[in-house]
Amino acid sequence: MVKDYRSKARIYADILASVASQVYAKPTKIMLDANLSYDRLSRYLETLVEKGLLKRVEGGERLYVITEKGMKYLAEFKRFEEFAAAFGLRV
Amino acid sequence: MTFAPALLRLDVLFESVSLAIGLAIASTALVAYRRVGSRTLLLLSLGFFITSFAMLFRVLIVAWALSELPWRGPLGGFYPISLIRLQEFVYSIVRLSGYLVFLYLYATYPLTRERIVTGLAPAGIGLIYSPLFEATAALILGYIVYQLSRVNRSGVSPYTGYVFLGFIMLLASHLLFLATPLSLLFYLAAHTLQMFSFLLLLASMLTVLLHGKRLQI
Numbered sequence A: 001m002v003k004d005y006r007s008k009a010r011i012y013a014d015i016l017a018s019v020a021s022q023v024y025a026k027p028t029k030i031m032l033d034a035n036l037s038y039d040r041l042s043r044y045l046e047t048l049v050e051k052g053l054l055k056r057v058e059g060g061e062r063l064y065v066i067t068e069k070g071m072k073y074l075a076e077f078k079r080f081e082e083f084a085a086a087f088g089l090r091v
Numbered sequence B: 001m002t003f004a005p006a007l008l009r010l011d012v013l014f015e016s017v018s019l020a021i022g023l024a025i026a027s028t029a030l031v032a033y034r035r036v037g038s039r040t041l042l043l044l045s046l047g048f049f050i051t052s053f054a055m056l057f058r059v060l061i062v063a064w065a066l067s068e069l070p071w072r073g074p075l076g077g078f079y080p081i082s083l084i085r086l087q088e089f090v091y092s093i094v095r096l097s098g099y100l101v102f103l104y105l106y107a108t109y110p111l112t113r114e115r116i117v118t119g120l121a122p123a124g125i126g127l128i129y130s131p132l133f134e135a136t137a138a139l140i141l142g143y144i145v146y147q148l149s150r151v152n153r154s155g156v157s158p159y160t161g162y163v164f165l166g167f168i169m170l171l172a173s174h175l176l177f178l179a180t181p182l183s184l185l186f187y188l189a190a191h192t193l194q195m196f197s198f199l200l201l202l203a204s205m206l207t208v209l210l211h212g213k214r215l216q217i
Helices: A009-018 A027-034 A038-050 A068-086 B003-037 B039-065 B080-106 B131-152 B160-178 B184-211
Strands: A054-055 A064-066
Touching: A009 A027, A009 A038, A009 A054, A009 A064, A009 A068, A027 A038, A027 A054, A027 B160, A038 A054, A054 B003, A068 B039, A068 B160, A068 B184, B003 B039, B039 B080, B080 B160, B131 B160, B160 B184
Parallel strands: none
Antiparallel strands: A054 A064
């Protein structure tokens, strides 16, 4: 049985899709949606904030919102995911 | 005597069309890679760039050799023929490298989850002359067609049909190249099929990019 490898691009897209589906996204919900451990999710969230795809909401609770750049990335990912799928490949 | 050069001119034309299509697909996949950072798209682009590079090399050498007609090299008419033979050898190696990239891609990132470990890896070793290149290319493409048939049957992507048909035609073109010693018409038919196979791949890419699903949140 071959392990189903998930690319970094797909993990980014899964996280962004989870955040985009909520008004203010909590890490626990993103963890479930993106199927990631807390440690891995924290690292990815940090990267996505650094890249400007996500924004951390100011205040006490740790909440995230998707930026315009993040939405653009997600849209491009969906588009090119289908492009790869047409070639019988997954991204 | 005049049939072979006329055939070569026609195949240079067909190869040029395939080259342009290959470059268009490779460039689109590269742009896609730069935007989303997926390795699949990078390898897809690399595969098409390598095969396109092989075609470009062939088009330039053969076009040059034809422009030198009547052939008068340092050894009479022998020189351009030797050059074309050498070109065919380099072309086959480069093109096969592109197919090996595709082989890796379809073995590693198929859309359907089950993967099949094949004994194809040693196929790239021990290639000495052209018919073997064609046979190896056909073997690799046979594997890709098999993977695509599974994806196509699963119905995961509605756009796989063109690509599936495109790779079947590419496979058929290599089988026809193998049959070239029987008749030069097979050679011409192979180039025609190759061009149409690339057209189908281009059609698939354009259909997805123009009419594919968009993000809806």
